[in-house]
Amino acid sequence: MDKPKKATFARAAARALADTQLRDNLRFATQSLRQKRLAVFDDPEATEALREIGSRIKARGLTRLPRLLEQLEARCQKNGIMVHWAETTEEANRIVLSIMEAHGARKVVKGKSMVSEEMHFNAFMKDHGKEALETDLGEFIIQLNNEPPSHIIVPAIHKNRKQIGKIFADKIPGTDYTEDTDILLATARRILREHYRTADIGLSGVNFAVAETGTLCLVENEGNGRMCTTVPPVHVALMGLEKVVETLDEVPPLYRLLCGSATGQRITTYFNMIKGPRQKGEKDGPKEVHLVILDNGRSRMLADPQLRQVLQCIRCGTCLNHCPVYTRIGGHAYNSTYPGPIGEILMPQLEGLDTKGELVFASSLCNACSEVCPVKIPIPELIRRMRNESYLKRGKGVIPGHGFKRNAVERVVWKGWRYSQTIPMLNWAMLKTLAIAGRILPNVGPLKAWTRVRTKPVFAKESLKQLTRQEGIRHE
Amino acid sequence: MTEFPQNPSTVYYFGTCLSDMIYPEAGMAGIRLLQREGVEVIYPSRQSCCGQPAYNSGFPDEARAVALAQVDAFSGSNAPIVVPSGSCAGMMRIHYPLLFEHEPDYFRVKRFSERIFELTSFLRHSLNATYTDKGPPVTLTWHSSCHARREMVCTEDSKALLRQLANVTLVELENEHECCGFGGTFSVKRPEISAAMVKDKVRDIQNTGASAFITGDCGCMMNISGHMESRKNPISGHHIAEFILERIHG
Amino acid sequence: MSRPSARTQILSRLYKNAGAIAPYTPEAAHWSPPALSPAKRINRFVELMEAVRSEVYRVKGNAWVDALRKLLQTRELATLAYGKKTWCGDLLEKSWAAKPHPTNLIPWTQDIEEFRDELFGISAGITTTMGGIAEAAAMILWPTPEEPRLLSLVPPVHIALVKASEIYTSFPEALKKLDWAKKAPTNSLLISGPSKTADIELILQFGVHGPTDLIVFLIE
Known part of the structure; x- marks a missing residue:
């Protein structure tokens, strides 16, 4: 269920990004709409x-x-x-x-x-x-x-x-x-x-x-x-x-x-x-x-005090004009009645996370949308909440189709991350490992995605923890 | 408006996980700038990450556990906590209370959050830091992280510090309001869109004619510089603390 | 034609979900843009109406009739639709009776079903208004049996009469002063300029469906 849909959004976005005419049309139009808004x-x-x-x-x-x-x-x-x-x-x-x-x-x-x-x-x-x-x-x-x-x-x-x-x-x-x-x-x-x-x-x-x-x-x-x-x-x-x-x-x-x-x-x-x-x-x-x-589905959305905020929307579209994602891929890539940030929090609630859940990951959470929303919908907060719902166990969430993204790999990764950030010994060990072996990390998974347009990050030989100790900064 | 403590004698320093892993010099520079104003800086060694990666990715339980570890690590006194990143500071100051809204630890976390300050704002408003530029003339531009701009609202403070440097010409960046495409896990979960965003950002930086860009956030710096390096672009990126420290030492 | 049970089911879900978990939500403050003096109101109205390509002519008393005669002649408008038994209609009829004019006066006397095809061919329509709004300039129209809704919409030129004494600072003020909630007719509206669109490359273009020109006589 999950795989083909993911590919669909990614493919549509990639296609839109490659369309230079579309990029130009969108950049011009959204920029002038932003300027006009500011004049009022x-x-x-x-x-x-x-x-x-x-x-x-x-x-x-x-x-x-x-x-x-x-x-x-x-x-x-x-x-x-x-x-x-x-x-x-x-x-x-x-x-x-x-x-x-x-x-x-x-x-x-x-x-x-x-x-x-x-x-x-x-x-x-x-x-x-x-x-x-x-x-x-x-x-x-x-x-x-x-x-x-x-x-x-x-x-x-x-x-x-x-x-x-x-x-x-x-x-x-x-x-x-x-x-x-x-x-x-x-x-x-x-x-x-x-x-x-x-x-x-x-x-x-x-x-x-x-x-x-x-x-x-x-x-x-x-x-x-x-x-x-x-x-x-x-x-x-x-x-x-x-x-x-x-x-x-x-x-x-x-x-x-x-x-x-x-x-x-x-x-x-x-x-x-x-x-x-x-x-x-x-x-x-x-x-x-x-x-x-x-x-x-609106009466159902009302049941959750956080998620119901999507119903405050007056359909002005300004979140689209301010979104760095929408302004680059346009509305069609979302394959949804409502595109852009408002679509990201509305479509999965209307049609289910299992159908439209990929949309909630189409955001860098930059807050540009909530900064301008005329009815102050905290769109990034709702996106975070819906990302969480995407991983919840069946029956533990409130949005239809929640848990569609639940998988063992990510669960284990975040568990591991949690221990590496809460247990000082493990944190120390992780930093040491990165310092020594960071350079030879295999170029797969997230690192591969990163290095498509960027160089590999260079991990420091000495962490700030070590450096501060050497420099005599008081530790506590 | 944030209330800034005036001339505190002691502060805590939260270095951020990125300066631990990749940019220790930037983290260290922030400490030096604070010390230069006569403040004693304490570095709690049990600190790690603010928890934002998990929080933004849909794993609030993991984020909460990591957040609580920070609250504990900084519980030695009520001294202000200075953070050399608008994004991590925003997470700890603004999002922690939301993350713990329905948790028994809410009030403890809230008190912790109120002690969080972004480095450049703190240097400007709490310590009235002044700088004398000893470096050669240079033209550069400023990149603001989204959370520095929209959560900690510290962009003007960062620029005010840079403007104190007499030989530095600061060229405003077109589309400064726009995200560079980092967004934590966004950069690897939506790599195609993130790439388009960072490309546009680099183009705008290039158009300023600056030889370097300065930022207050290591995440953006890693993203933008990473792209520039992969394209053999000679423009360099610097964390503001490291840059200022270098300029005042000549 | 809807299922009776649809209503029941929607409302019962809403009752279950709306109030029970309602977080405390403070009442909104009343929004009222700062009041302007009468002279400022009029100037602002003219300035903003012109900014959206309305033509505004400031005239004294009944001088608008002669101004209108001239205007109709220079623009060669063949027909002008109007409403009978209004102060506007009375003055027009008197003027046209006193001195002939090349523009044909056409009173709207029939139901739209009989008048529709003719109306779509008429060059201009004239209406009175309930006044105007200064702060975001617009005219207030409350169509009546004498001056129906489409008189201000279908003809390519809309001519409107606004009394300077009836210009309000803002929409909230007009709502209050006109007792809009109680007194408004079946269709009431604000008009701020000729029909326009920016759907092609955000280029502002006028006259997409309704009037291409809006001419306002501001009567002082």
Whole structure:
């Protein structure tokens, strides 16, 4: 089970690292996103205060999650929104499908939704003879090319304009190759506006769902979210159950944190607050609004006070932009709905350590992610915890698939290391051995990995312990 | 903000396992810099490693055992413990309390953690160390370890000490915030990614035009210098303590 | 359409897991950016709106009508959709009745189902607003039966009227002053500029789906 998967991530990472075009695209894009973020969060003290507010809002929300969801449901229903609950992604897909079938719908236009990626919504709809169209420009581009997004916020971050020009020329009939981004944009606009006009259902995600008022908040720049939620006769909103907040007052700080972290904006072009379907007398807006609340393991994650912190995430993607691993290999190498640091702590909890566990080893624990996380998720601490779970005996861990990496060799090595660092005589013996035989260590295992791009470490003839003694430093 | 004891007469020294195994001279230089300020330095001989390798690799039980051995080794008095590494200092100051959060030894460990200081911060804030440069003019750059930067927040202190050296031109490193790819066992568990990271770091160092890079962490130094040597790159790496000591002796 | 038991099972797991081990979590402080004086609010609003490529024209009283007439003519906009029975609509109708104008005024009177195809072909739409926000500049729109949601979205040019006296310092302040939680309509929103994207090489491009131009008359 273990071996082939390990090879898959390593191979994908190696392939990505060898792709110089990809490396250039990623370096350029993530660097400018980091700089833009800093332009908004230019005052470290105010930023820290805001992050603390964001973190507390989300953490407190988790302690009262079921009550907030019940309140949200009641308010939404009062506002005329139909609320559905899905335990699994399969169930969520079936709910949307049945809504579509009830309306004889064939075409659904989609605003950006990470939950829909988690559900593999587009593939499901295709299998059931429905057309699911991405409308966010980045998502539109990669859907043309039949690829998954490689970034939470900038789905086509791995492509440059030449590659995009080629995709348009190849996949959109009657389109010539161009590197002119204005022409590319006009092409997309023409196609997409026609789809909005004719779609049967509009689908969207939810950034914040306000329990107090039953309001669904949607953050976007393009206006495709507004199109999808307003033009078609039916609007279906998908949310992970952690998206609920208690009051409307909690929204502005989270909104600022989200746009500042995601794209380095003080505010996005559009902030939509949807409270229900078209009311009597109103001339537009969907006649039906549905809200699908997805669990998919989230209620289970809540049980552990440390691991639950992953549910504070507001999906800003800034940890990706700051991660030295993500910025080099990009999103596809992770082979996961959520890549980068947030993916490392979320995917194994969603799909099991035995399936996604290799991701928790794709980090140098440099803390760049936790330094910028707008809701202060201690990502490296969670990674350490999940590495530990990877080695636990079956039944001793809490994450599904824990213990997948448990093996006698590593256990013995760390036991040995422990004794060499706790028993002074053994420590002395180890240092002596390294001093004498360090130079002739066989170039295998970890040493082989090390020396692929580095010289062998040269072990000192005399340890600091010996040296200090010789130099007359007081020992104790 | 960390509170620094003022002009203590005695300190403990935690040399780190890497200076024991590979860089004893760097460890020794740190002791000399402390002694130079008139401080008595005690080296507990039962010390070994801070436990970070096991802690980061998913073996907290082993890390705890090693951590407790350090707590015991330094229990002779309440003197401050000075560490010539931002990473090991971060482990002992910030992570020990987390590691023992649910353990009976928590308070003992917590008191130990509060005695931990990174060498350059300690030289600057507790001892107000001043240096007169006797070396020839040189251009160099500074590499900060991730934990020096983000846990011990001592990067500015290290640079402040270097700036006291009149003949040293310090060129800022592009992408200084970025990890060099060491990450302990990360470098051997994800060697392909680690290699890409260290290559980029070396490229940035090269672009500064510096003849040497200085760092406060032996782990990063081993990684970056190791790569440079394998590519026959003439730029040398030095631990800050060793470098300063050499400069003030001319 | 969802399994009733799905709801029960999710909620029972949540009740079991949410509270029982809840670590103490202090309440978040209220976030309110420092208040600005009215003059500063207006200047900041104009400055930030322009920074995201909105065109802002500062006008006194009803002078916006003539300014609008000129603007429609120079840009050769063939049609302008508006809402009847609003102060904006009344002034437009009066002005157009008094003196003909090449731009066709088109009131939105039907349900979207009948109006959709026509709307997608109209050159510009004009709406009133509930005011603006200065600290991170945006306009506040509460669409009404007279001025429906799509009036500010579908036409390629969106013209908006903002009263200077209704500019608030921040979003939190606007939420409070407008009693948003109780009074907001089915769809309320903030708009800070023309529709935009940076999905191709992070190059900022305007008019990806909705309006390519946003023109604001700031009425003082």
